[in-house]
Amino acid sequence: MDTPQKKPGGRPPEERRRPNSAAEKQQAREVSLRRIGRLFTPYRWPLLLVVAIIVASSIVSLASPFLLRAVIDDALPHQNLRLLVWLVIGMIGVAAVTSAFGVVQTWVSTRIGQQVMHGLRTSVFAHLQRQSLGFFTRTRTGEVQSRITNDIGGMQTVVTSTATSIASNLTTTVATLVAMLALSWQLTLVSLVVLPPAILLSRRVARMRRSITAAQQRELADLNVTIEEGLSISGIQLSKTMGAGPAVVDRFTQSSERLVDLELRSQLAGRWRMATMSIIFAAIPAVIYLAAGLPMTAGAMTIGTLIAFTGLQGSLFRPLTGLLNVGVSLVSSLALFARIFEYLDLTVEVDDPADPVHVPEVRGHVRIEDVTFTYPGSETAAVAGVTLDVPAGTTLALVGETGSGKSTLASMVPRLHDPAAGRITIDGVDVRDMTLQELAGIVGVVSQETYLLHTTVRENLRYAKPDATDAEIEDAARAAQVHELISGLPEGYDTVVGSRGYRFSGGEKQRIAIARTLLRDPRVLVLDEATSALDTETERAVQRAFTELAKGRTTITIAHRLSTVRDADQIAVLDHGRIVERGNHESLLASEGRYAALAA
Template sequence: MIPMAMGGPGGGRPGDAKQDKEWLAEHPVSLHRVAGLFRPHLRTVIVVILLIVASSLIGLAQPFIVRELIDVAIPEQDVKLLLALAGGLVLIALINAVLGVIQTWRATLMGQKVMHGLRTGLFAHLQKQSLAFFTNSRSGEVQSRLTNDVGQMQSVITNSATSIASNLTTVVATACAMVAISWKLSLISLVVLPPAIILARQTARLRRKITGARQREMSTLTSIIEERLSISGVRLAKVMGTGTLDAEQFTESSSKLIDLEMRSALAGRWRMAAMSIIFAAVPAVLYIVAGLPVTGDGMSIGTLVAFTGLQAGIFRPVLG
């Protein structure tokens, strides 16, 4: 969103829109300013973070229970221990399900309140602009800022923010659990994390660039619709005979949007596919290491099963 809508240097003066965009490109919005959106909802933020941490920590008990089931309860036919451990697995699933519902409820409510503040603040700010501002700005672009751009931010605030916190907590906690189960196997599994993070960041930068271009093209498309299909625009087109030219401009903008949507959907897919193959090959390497006399001496089947489960579960949050 350009500064004209968020109190940047333009201040609504004629011809400032281009300067505002250039200024924003050189001075990206700071994290402090973004954090200010959540400051009125600090209590909810803390609750959501605590729910995320609790869910991640409770979920980490599952591989340890599985290890006890395979190594102790089943071989020794200990019925009491077997029932207790099996009940523990069900209890973990139940608690995480409840925490997940509460987390979604609180995070969504917080996100909607933040979006409400953004929408109303932006609308009120636009109302304060001078007539010269609206004269030098396309009405469709102004509406696009209020609808398309704010709508895109909604998914970031309500979903991406909590996903980042959840993924970070899961990765750290899972890595600690993997080291606790077997530091030897951890050396093999965790060595692929740095390249995975680098590839994920490269993909994120590429998608961010494409998303910016897509939003600008959506703004252009909205402007064409607003200007050409309004009553004054239709009258002007019929008087000037520009209907065919307007249709060609709309078609061209729509075609560009198709290309940008395809690029956005496919951005970084080959990188992620390569990492998926690498992560899928890691369990096979772990089985080989566990089967060799030198490296697998004293390693139980339960330990191997529990560890491979953790290793498979760390893939999604790392890329996320």
Template sequence: MTATTTLPGTRPPGGGRGGPPPSVRASRKKDPADVAQLEQHPVPLRRIAALFGPHRRPLSVVTAIIVISSSIGLVTPFLTKHLIDDAIPHQDVRLLLMLVGGMLAVTIVTQALGVIQTWLSTKMGQQVMHGLRTDLFSHLQRLPLGFFTRTRGGEVQSRLTNDVNAMQGVVTNSATSVATNITTAVGTAAAMVVLSWRLSLLSLLVLPPAIWLTRRVARLRRTIQSRAQRALADMQTQIEESLSISGVILSKTVGSGPALSHRFHETSSELTELELQSQMAGRWRMGTMAIVFSAIPALIYLAAGLPATSGGMTIGTLVAFTALQSALFRPMLGVLNVGAEVVTSMALFSRVFEFLDMPVTIDDPADPTPVDPGTAQGDVTLTDVTFRYDGADRNALDHIDLELPAGKQVALVGATGSGKSTLAGLISRLHDPTAGAVRIDGVDLRDMTLQNVSALVGVVSQQSYLLHTTIRENLRYASPDATDEQIEQAARAAQVHDLITALPDGYDTLVGARGHRFSGGEQQRIALARTILRDPAVLVLDEATSALDNTTERAVQLALDEVSRGRTTLTIAHRLSTIQGADLIVVLDGGRLVERGTHDDLLARGGRYAALWNSQSNRSVSTKY
């Protein structure tokens, strides 16, 4: 079955095989954002062609099938000519049966080849899309945290799903469509010349206006693309933010439901308008072209009937030529349309490749230092560490020298914005220091694989994140190979095993969206059990109890004390009463380490720590009265 392009005017432009979805077709105004996207991140065609590089063999087979199928299809008009000029007038039954049988054979063979071609090309295209999707997903996971803090979640999802899906038609069908249409057009043009070179010249008169009109429509279609994708990204963000459990609770408590519905209504209306524009883009131009195409056969009949131009043409030749003429314009416009669709999709490729080209600033070293997390001591050392966030006008941390001895508990305190969480992020290698080095057991974290760093350092933060699955699978997320016995041991260490077993479904209980089925303290202990399951040598507790009430905090603190025993533990504390027994307390102020010592030593000095302690003690006393 040979792919062809429907005669213009018989369907909405771009709506055929290989065209992008209606939501990514065109408007009538040139979109500056679309042009700016391509100017800022141009996409060379060779990069798109490289997507097919690993599939050269099936692509060659598909191309061969297309050439054979297109060539066989050209036999039918010649069979028709002999049928009309020879078999029917002379009542030659044997020739008649042969010609009719030949027509049926051509149809059967081309249809069979078409099925094979469709299967091979679709499989190849889907593999290309699969590779592009998985590469983008893997790359996004490796991007630094700063990317996700400045990029909307809906935008990331839109590029990974909507943009890639919109490219699917082009990637899946463009190569086969180009090969099919070029082969058919060249073969058809040659056959027309063989039949009648005079009529061939007349038929070719329509090509210049066809090319001009097709390119005009192509330019129209380019303009809607970025607008549609941005609208889809907005809608996806609205859905994600408004219909998550946290978003629903927020909207219900602040009464923002009507406003959210109105905002969603506006976004949906914009998409509706873009769809209408895409359906109508260039429609009248293509209708005009259809009228021109309809007039060409009439002119051919006129030329064939005039003695000066007929050249003794037979009826069979005229019928065969007319059939070939119809078959010529479809593939020629098909080639132009494929090019137009590729142009239309360039902004989509640009958006996807833009994410793929973003540098991975935190990655595995080329020659990593071998580290065995199972035998690690957990001695952490920060040497002259300085860190500044991108775009910031000052350092978040400034020349920090600090040692966390193996197996000891170190507390990190300071006012909001003093750099506590930034320092914790450096130890877990969520960031790399701008200057200086962070080492565990003498090995720079930048010389380890990221897997080794995550195995060495476990993090429990203030905001625990639970997946919408069972408790068992939430815990196993940290260690996919963990046995049920190991999962239960981790839960016992986190003081949450009894709570879980008291539930009707036990460890198979569904936690719900973001864990909202459980209280904050219960979520925190489940998250702690998940971290314990990795058995890290270093444990970072980033204000893990600051959002809890006093009773829940005591329960979680007991679990933390149990888990911290024998591990190097860095505790970022909001309530200073929870870290009095730490082996070392470090005080940060404005990104600088200003004090260090035990609780009693620091109180005796009367410095920054003592001021913080007295401030919290006074608030506690005033609260009682």
């Protein structure tokens, strides 16, 4: 296809790969917790069930310290075997009930989390499918893959367990505090002295990890790009022919080393601060024992109360620490949510109309009316004020030097781009007023860059028409002059084409692509250098097939080989996005203008 004189705009690759930290922090701040919460809205009833289970489990578990106090203060000193047995049964029962609650809670919460993850993945993938070609020309493939896999995968723990962790730890904390206050409000105040500094330290750690998480995801995207570029068929072929293998390995190694460093920084971020808090948490029971033994408090409580209280105190710090860690994880994950929401918020440049117009009976009359198009970032229009009329069933050929705008103009018929000015109609209906699905059924495209899926020939052809029968597939292959070739393979139509179709030659891939398009039976054909990869003999065969198939269809052909367009009903010669000549082969040769010069 024609390459615009200036690549579509956007930031330079290096800038896209490493945005400045200030912008990232601003982006992370803009991620609303309310928006994250809306991801869970469809699952509010299962979430309420989880919360109810957590509350019930916390209430039941509160019985344990009181049972322990009764064992130490009543059953054992008085050798009351009957009471001891019942207390032990009660302890076992509490453990069994809370364990059962835990299993149900884990199942429900994990299912909710995975459904949220599924929704995010599919939403991002579907939204990216709707993006225009311009987005993909300025975005690295590895970057897109990284956001769908690494970023969403990195959010999994937060999405799956955050809500339930908050509910569980908060409920346990409140319930434990109530029980501690019931046992001794004085010792409860001593236990809570460390809470304010713990919260402050956790906030600092969260901010540190958020910036590191953003850097990790960017580095993972770079690694994905290196893998995609270095291990694809085309990438391997390029590195081998250029002797660039060692350089590619070195690039991968350096990226992997940076990931190791970032992972270490992430794991150690604030670790000394949190370790200090752990030491303080561990020292609290000793302080409680000291407080209980002071002359002013001696004899104020029983041994059973003291033991039960210290057990509760240990139980209090676990959920408190859990809440603080959840806060750290949530703030750290804002960088991931920011990257995902950035893609979800992308404007769809070429989208279905709000009120689509249906074309009941397609004839294929194409009109290009004063169309202008400029690539983003370019100061020169790739197509400028072009007007053409292609009656149904006729053939238009677009010719001109590389960069003249031929492919850009043709790409607007199937709406790979939308014109900045003017319009393109089919049977009087603006293509922007049709749904993209209906337009794809009307306009078939065969480009010079053939892309085949890594599956069988049959499935590659059926990609165009999922419900196509084997007979229809073979008829399309015959029309494209490729049936005999496929049938002669050991596995016939079940032959796997290989990555990007490297099992076949360029001409063979081109004919398979032509068959795939013809299977849709479009009324309008756009052939962008469709025979460029074919040898002369095969080209003639395919041209004969196209001549037969073009009867009753409208065909727009782009070609450098003028021999392939000499029979076109009309030929338009483009230069710098404008039509400089128009006519048929004979009249254009007779005028001895630009076309005649190209034909010379």
